[in-house]
Amino acid sequence: MTARHLLMLLAALLAAALTARLGVWQLDRARQKLALQADIEAEAAKPALTNAQLGGYALHRRVVLRGTWDARHTVWLDNRPMDGRAGFYVVTPLRLSGRDDAILVQRGWAPRNVAERTQLPPLNTSSGEVEVLGRLAASTSRVYQLGEGAGGTIRQNLDTVSFGAETGLRLLPLAVIQTAGPDDGLLRHWPAPDLGLQTHYGYAFQWFALCALILSLYVWFQHLRPRLRRQQP
Structure with a gap:
């Protein structure tokens, strides 16, 4: 493996690890929000x-x-x-x-x-x-x-x-x-508390998708594409 290929491999692995870690972080934030929702429901039940x-x-x-x-x-x-x-x-x-x-x-x-x-x-x-x-x-x-x-x-x-x-x-x-309470003619259709769970899941999907894209591009340009070119007559 040449120095250029090694550098490309390290860059791809570093970028993939970073984006995967960010995806895991977003899932962890979602788990924290779920725990908060459980606490809210527990307080409301008292x-x-x-x-x-x-x-x-x-x-x-x-x-x-x-x-x-x-x-x-x-x-x-x-x-x-x-x-x-x-x-x-x-x-x-x-x-x-x-x-x-x-x-x-x-x-x-x-x-x-x-x-x-x-x-x-x-x-x-x-x-x-x-x-x-x-x-x-x-x-x-x-x-x-x-x-x-x-x-x-x-x-x-x-x-x-x-x-x-x-x-x-x-x-x-x-x-x-x-x-x-007293009949005062006011509406009380309060929106449910939005903890942003869907936002965290959406960001996690984007980071994992970017991670997969980086690895796919690396495999394509560094391995599959050169091999296909060598096989061409």
Whole structure:
């Protein structure tokens, strides 16, 4: 074997090993996401937490909370489609009964006025004590935005810490995604959490396919093609 052939072999083996390793890494990431999904399902299967049990924050845990809405601090998160329609996610702080703190509740979805974006639909918010069923999340829904974002009633995202400082509310460092509660006319067809499993599987397939392509090209150009040329009359 000449030095050139040896160099080509080493380059092909190195490239194939690298792409195969990247494929294995993507499969490992998928396995980690599957383990995370199992943890989420295990938390969701546990008994729901009440007001008095919110000392330990277990994400994805079901909750049954009682409190009163702080309606004057309701925020409408823009650019949140649901069922193929443009609209808002409605977020209102819930002042927890028997406690001196509050928690942000992503209550549901409301449609946008296509003719006038800033005209908000009517919102039925009870003034008395309510019972809210939902699950704990790290924060309310977030989408990509440029810069810090503006304040006001309509916003792109809502940061719990800065919103607490803005309103003077003592907010818990998490949020509730409401699944049931008072009849307020809001939709709650929340999308299932996307852990990106199909993305990892897709990348793994691409890396393994590239690995196979590299080996195939090496065998073709370094062995099969020269042999076929020698056999030609």
